[in-house]
Amino acid sequence: xxxPQPRSRGPDAMVVExxxxxxxxxxxxxxxxxxxxAWGAHTRDSALMGVARPAAxxxxxFAALAFLALTIAYVDSDxxxxxxxxxxxxxxxxxxxxxxxxxxxxxxxxxxVTILALFAGLVAWRGAHMPQRLLAYVLxxxxxxxxxxxxxxxxxxxxxxxxxxxxxxxxxxxxxxQDPGLAIHPPLLYLGYVGFSVAxxxxxxxxxxxxxxxxxxxxxxxxxxxxxAFLTLGIAMGSYxxxxxxxxxxxxxxxxxxxxSLMPWLAGTAxxxxxxxxxxxxxxxxxxxxxxxxxxxxxxxxTFLVRSGVLTSVHSFASDPTRGVFILGILIFFIGGxxxxxxxxxxxxxxxxxxxxxxxxxxxxxxxxxxxxxxxAVFIGTLYPLGxxxxxxxxxxxxxxxxxxxxLPLTVPLLLLVPxxxxxxxxxxxxxxxxxxxAAAFALAxxxxxxxxxxxxxxxxxxxxxxxxxxWLILGSASEIFNRSHRAGASLAVVLRRAAGLPRSAWGTAxxxxxxxxxxxxxxxxxxxxxxxxTMKAGESLDLGPYQVTLEAVVPRNGPDYRETAALLAIRDxxxxxxxxxxxxxxxxxxxxxTSEAGLLTVGLGQVYASVAEIEAGGSVGVRLYWxxxxxxxxxxxxxxxxxxxxxxxxxxxxxGAPVRRAAPAAVPAE
Amino acid sequence: MRRWLLLALAALxxxxxxxxxxxxxxxxxxxxxxxxxxxxxxxxxxxLVCQNQSIDDSDAxxxxxxxxxxxxxxxxxxxxxxxxxxxxxxxxxxVLLKPTFTPHTVLLWAGPFLVLLAGIGIVWANAKRRTxxxxxxxxxxxxxxALDRLDxxx
Numbered sequence: 001x002x003x004p005q006p007r008s009r010g011p012d013a014m015v016v017e018x019x020x021x022x023x024x025x026x027x028x029x030x031x032x033x034x035x036x037x038a039w040g041a042h043t044r045d046s047a048l049m050g051v052a053r054p055a056a057x058x059x060x061x062f063a064a065l066a067f068l069a070l071t072i073a074y075v076d077s078d079x080x081x082x083x084x085x086x087x088x089x090x091x092x093x094x095x096x097x098x099x100x101x102x103x104x105x106x107x108x109x110x111x112x113v114t115i116l117a118l119f120a121g122l123v124a125w126r127g128a129h130m131p132q133r134l135l136a137y138v139l140x141x142x143x144x145x146x147x148x149x150x151x152x153x154x155x156x157x158x159x160x161x162x163x164x165x166x167x168x169x170x171x172x173x174x175x176x177x178q179d180p181g182l183a184i185h186p187p188l189l190y191l192g193y194v195g196f197s198v199a200x201x202x203x204x205x206x207x208x209x210x211x212x213x214x215x216x217x218x219x220x221x222x223x224x225x226x227x228x229a230f231l232t233l234g235i236a237m238g239s240y241x242x243x244x245x246x247x248x249x250x251x252x253x254x255x256x257x258x259x260x261s262l263m264p265w266l267a268g269t270a271x272x273x274x275x276x277x278x279x280x281x282x283x284x285x286x287x288x289x290x291x292x293x294x295x296x297x298x299x300x301x302x303t304f305l306v307r308s309g310v311l312t313s314v315h316s317f318a319s320d321p322t323r324g325v326f327i328l329g330i331l332i333f334f335i336g337g338x339x340x341x342x343x344x345x346x347x348x349x350x351x352x353x354x355x356x357x358x359x360x361x362x363x364x365x366x367x368x369x370x371x372x373x374x375x376x377a378v379f380i381g382t383l384y385p386l387g388x389x390x391x392x393x394x395x396x397x398x399x400x401x402x403x404x405x406x407x408l409p410l411t412v413p414l415l416l417l418v419p420x421x422x423x424x425x426x427x428x429x430x431x432x433x434x435x436x437x438x439a440a441a442f443a444l445a446x447x448x449x450x451x452x453x454x455x456x457x458x459x460x461x462x463x464x465x466x467x468x469x470x471x472w473l474i475l476g477s478a479s480e481i482f483n484r485s486h487r488a489g490a491s492l493a494v495v496l497r498r499a500a501g502l503p504r505s506a507w508g509t510a511x512x513x514x515x516x517x518x519x520x521x522x523x524x525x526x527x528x529x530x531x532x533x534x535t536m537k538a539g540e541s542l543d544l545g546p547y548q549v550t551l552e553a554v555v556p557r558n559g560p561d562y563r564e565t566a567a568l569l570a571i572r573d574x575x576x577x578x579x580x581x582x583x584x585x586x587x588x589x590x591x592x593x594x595t596s597e598a599g600l601l602t603v604g605l606g607q608v609y610a611s612v613a614e615i616e617a618g619g620s621v622g623v624r625l626y627w628x629x630x631x632x633x634x635x636x637x638x639x640x641x642x643x644x645x646x647x648x649x650x651x652x653x654x655x656x657g658a659p660v661r662r663a664a665p666a667a668v669p670a671e
Numbered sequence: 672m673r674r675w676l677l678l679a680l681a682a683l684x685x686x687x688x689x690x691x692x693x694x695x696x697x698x699x700x701x702x703x704x705x706x707x708x709x710x711x712x713x714x715x716x717x718x719l720v721c722q723n724q725s726i727d728d729s730d731a732x733x734x735x736x737x738x739x740x741x742x743x744x745x746x747x748x749x750x751x752x753x754x755x756x757x758x759x760x761x762x763x764x765x766v767l768l769k770p771t772f773t774p775h776t777v778l779l780w781a782g783p784f785l786v787l788l789a790g791i792g793i794v795w796a797n798a799k800r801r802t803x804x805x806x807x808x809x810x811x812x813x814x815x816x817a818l819d820r821l822d823x824x825x
Contacts, residue, residue: 380778397717
């Protein structure tokens with residue numbers, strides 16, 4: 001007898017089974033990838049090592065097939081699949097049906113492991129010229145991580161589970177997640193998190209092989225830069241989403257879930273700097289290996305913090321521990337294993353490179369010290385309450401005020417030093433020369449801060465200093481490019497030609513550091529923000545910074561899958577109409593909770609931000625209005641930083657496999 | 672990725688069905704100085720039923736109650752320390768987003784700076800070890816033979 005199928009379709013009803021089966025095959029392939037190439041590398045059997053690349057490609061193929069199958073189930077609104085029922089609705093726009101795939105635990109884990117398989121496939125593709133043993137070890141480690149996550153998905157979080165009987169309609173996606181920002185935020189973030197797995201695999205590969213050299217650094221650097229650029233964009237996207245969607249206009253909340261992504265970013269930032277030292281000076285090798293392990297460990301911890309529910313409450317985690325304990329097992333295996341291997345094998349790696357404290361490499365060590373300490377501040381602040389509760393039962397809160405008090409003192413000195421480090425020469429730097437070269441940039445930045453202070457006398461004192469710091473970073477980067485292109489007596493044409501001829505990594509560094517400056521300026525400018533809370537009636541006006549805001553009307557409206565009460569606000573500058581915003585309260589189909597939809601008007605680089613607090617009887621509404629000057633600089637800077645990373649990535653030197661096996665002399669045999 | 676926060680928000684919004692929103696216009700004190708102090712203090716106090724939100728940011732009814740308490744007490748002339756003490760007595764240390772420095776939180780506050788100091792120590796020790804002259808080990812017999820052979824070739 002046929003069971004009733006509300007959305008009975010033809011052969012593509014099989015898609016879910018195909019996806020499920022592909023997932024099992026991907027697990028099998030990941031196990032092949034884990035053991036066979038590693039055994040081949042151990043016994044120096046070239047044929048077994050040769051399995052690595054095809055196995056990695058096949059694993060990627062089946063993981064992608066599983067992911068595609070789940071996506072099809074979502075697009076078709078196949079409500080015989082539990083995951084689709086819980087997170088989708090047939091009336092949703094197509095784009096949000098697709099993003100619904102990774103809006104939930106099971107689907108996002110599938111996305112995670114698919115991206116991992118993607119990176120394994122990319123490494124296999126670009127690795128044709130890599131030393132065979134190293135490649136075999138690297139892909140084996142990627143296979144092992146993939147195997148753990150395939151198992152995790154199949155045993156505890158299967159997105160292909162069916163539901164019987166199938167309901168006629170899905171429960172809908174949390175409306176707050178139905179947003180373009182959040183649709184692309186998880187993939188970007190995961191490309192970053194999982195991208196660091198490549199550095200981890202290379203580190204473990206180097207430890208297993210017992211050798212590491214500047215060529216290793218050349219192979220790892222592009223992957224790390226790529227992961228870092230994606231993570232930068234992912235964090236910025238998440239921050240912008242929280243800014244406009246959560247409705248109170250903050251851009252960073254020091255929420256554990258945000259901190260979870262900030263920690264790997266800080267470690268990854270330290271890593272892309274230490275790898276350069278290793279590549280150029282053959283130094284910091286052991287530290288770079290450790291950082292590679294730590295960056296990915298923090299990515300795993302980030303995944304664990306968000307996915308296990310341990311943040312909501314230690315007790316709720318303990319009462320339903322299946323998933324949490326599994327992830328904890330993965331954490332202990334990979335982090336513990338990585339660190340144990342490090343402790344055991346690191347002494348085998350020969351330390352290279354003497355260096356003077358006043359030099360580019362010395363400055364980069366300082367960079368790594370500060371970034372590590374800043375990362376530790378975030379780590380301790382995020383996990384301390386969990387640890388304390390688990391150990392003593394005492395409950396404390398660690399929130400924004402703590403992080404502001406510890407994180408800032410550790411990052412501001414670093415920011416001050418960035419232009420100096422960037423201008424120091426390798427091996428033996430000359431502080432006096434650097435001071436001369438940076439004098440103009442410093443003077444201009446200081447002048448900028450003074451001008452800003454003079455213009456905005458009543459504002460907070462720290463803000464002009466912040467602007468000065470941002471200018472210092474931007475001008476310091478510009479002067480580095482100028483100094484590398486300029487020679488006494490050279491004509492402008494010559495300088496420009498030389499500047500264009502500088503390596504892309506030099507431009508990438510300058511751009512990334514300037515982007516940091518742009519973000520700093522945006523953050524400093526938040527101090528001049530204006531906030532108004534008011535209850536307004538139609539026709540009323542109030543002042544908001546340089547503008548006047550008038551409530552024109554309060555109207556009910558209908559969207560594709562929601563009802564809304566919108567406040568129509570006109571923004572004027574004197575008599576000139578600058579624009580309109582229409583913040584509202586929305587109630588989505590199938591949800592009883594109204595959500596707040598902010599109204600944003602971008603004026604130059606600032607924004608007018610309006611949200612509805614309360615709809616009151618008699619046509620009046622409570623509104624929150626903000627004028628946020630230069631606020632877009634915060635995220636624009638992150639985009640510039642990521643662009644710098646990608647530019648540096650495109651450098652000829654960084655292209656994977658460029659210096660094809662410069663044979664033995666560069667390699668340092670360890671045993 | 673603030674899904675946990677969102678779930679908590681969603682749960683709260685379902686519990687307390689009046690859609691309140693962080694600081695409401697009707698809560699604002701008429702004295703701007705006092706209001707500024709109230710805002711500063713509220714941003715350091717945790718909304719006890721939320722995921723890591725201050726009462727200044729939260730739309731939960733309990734957060735509203737605490738905001739009103741803070742403002743009433745400020746109006747009555749109490750200072751920040753007195754209000755904090757009052758709230759800690761009632762709700763425990765959990766209410767403070769900036770934990771006080773106690774034996775329980777020494778590692779929390781000192782930890783990041785200890786990491787920095789430890790790092791500086793390691794770098795310094797490494798630099799010292801490297802600059803001190805390492806004793807040159809004498810040639811082994813094998814190396815001597817190899818050298819001799821090279822000499823003969825040259």
